[in-house]
Amino acid sequence: MNWLSPPRVRSALRIASALLGLGVTGLLLATLWPEPDRVAQGAPLSADQPETLAPLPEAPVTVLVIGLDADRLGAASNQAAPEGPANADALLMLRIASKEPLQVLQIPTELGVRLPGEKDPGSLAQLWRRGGVSLVSDAIRDIVGLDAGDPKRYVVMPRAALRRLVDGLGDVDVVLGQSYQREDKTQGFNVNLQAGRQRLNGVQAEQLVRHLPDPKHLSQRRQRQTIFVEAVIQQVKAPSGIGTIADLVDQLDGEVETNLSRSEQLSLAAAIIASPEPVAVSRLPLAERAGEQVLRQIRPGSSLPLWPQP
Template identity: 40%
Template sequence: MARRSAPSQPRRGPTLLRLGALAVGMATGAGLIGVLWPIGDRATEPLQQLTPADLAKPPSRSITLLVIGLDSERPGDPLNKAAPRGAANADALLLVRVNPQGPLQVLSLPPNLAVQLPGQKRPQSLGSLYRMGGVALTADAVRNLIGLDSGQPARFLVLGRSNLRSLVDGLGSIAANPTLALRYKDKSQRFSINLQGGLQRLKGNQVEQLVRYRDPDRPEESRQDNQQLVVRSLLRELAMPEQLGQLANLLKSLNNQGVVTNLSQPETLSLLAAGLDQAESVQFTSLPLAPAPEQEQEQEPNSSRGTKLSLREISSSAPEPLWPAATNSTAQQ
């Protein structure tokens, strides 16, 4: 019987050598790629944290801005949203000084501050000047009252109530801490205020309620306190890294909604870069007012509480100057 030969075994040696050489080549190539184009682990890389300095270059000199909040929905609306109905009045007035080397300075101006215009027999309220002569007349009166240099305030911003709501809603909401629950209803204006006290996040319509509320026992003082609370809250929210990246688009949206200003978008971003860098150290000043006279009570059209607000004058004991000078040594622009 013939012997059956055993089946031949596959030759493994050369195949294993080829596989080993391939693995070495791949490892060597990967190493070279890593040297030439190093790629980090993106999951462990920290996200870029924007700061106010990333917005724009801050101004080289201090800039004074007049902010006028109207009692109409938007600038240019033929009628206000107050009682009695008529042309828009300035319902809130702030002077803001942006210092590139110091804190933001804010001066609150009461709308029912008495102003004596040339040729007028009786004084007018500061808030009513907007419907009489717009930004120009209002700025002239503020300059004379405060004792600003010629040409000041150099910049202005006029916004209505809907613009304030849109600003807050564009940020999502802002954190605020009213000390008391606020309640009020005005049927003539179809407006109501219903806010809880304590730290909370407020939407645009709630922020409007807060800035319009007046305590009947101290109407003007409480209004200014609430305005300062909202300004501080807005500055903190705007300065957050997650908000800084969307500010340019938010500004464009507000401009499309009728905000009136002589600031260009680059100028606005420059002011924000300086102001938000000092958001936690903002300095507020309120004008000391003389007591309200008992006679000749005048109903102010921009009173959202329907209370009678008499014209107020600056107290005779007010300091000089009424507003502290710029905190940096450079001249104002």
């Protein structure tokens, strides 16, 4: 039979076109709806290796972490000062890779942002109550100069989840350069932390990261949050850390909001444990504060991206 006859050629072209169409459709779907992070296949490992939690991610993964000033997800009030709907009280981006130091970017919550159609700017912190993860993520993408669609992964953590995280890890060790005491009866919130080496439980860790005697001292609070983040990472990397991670992920389920699957969370935890030291903490370049203003701006002349790829 002549396979090059016109009817057979037309049939072959139709089949090829259909296959090509399926391939293009699959590519578009993969672009619009990213697959879960790919993980490498590994051989059997000993129990003390991080890969026993889950296979390590094949490529760096960027995660936006939003710390809320409300005690729980969906709380009607943040029970903070000023009282009202929840705000983003801390904003971090993590770039996690098993063979590179963990990258942490602190994003000032007091950055001034003006939404389209609005005359006056508001703080980045207040965008959470206006549009949740989507709006906060879009604003950060524009400010930092990230690629379209980044960051693809996020974790939203209220205060109760932060306490459970620390208690689940078995407390965290910090070294404080000064003591902090404060009593806020309106919030039912007390701070009593002593200078020197301290081992903090969940309640004390919350005191450290929330302490803010003056709204203009947010940069000092970020320094304390850096101390806390580094302490948590060290506790995760400790020999006892691997054994607590899986249970901790289960405990936090329902207390945090995230688009990371359980297997992805375990994979990223394994990558953090395997990542070399030291942790690299970056901060955005801010313009000098003018007078008593609370809202801040990015330093003029700063070129994008403000957090370049390593």
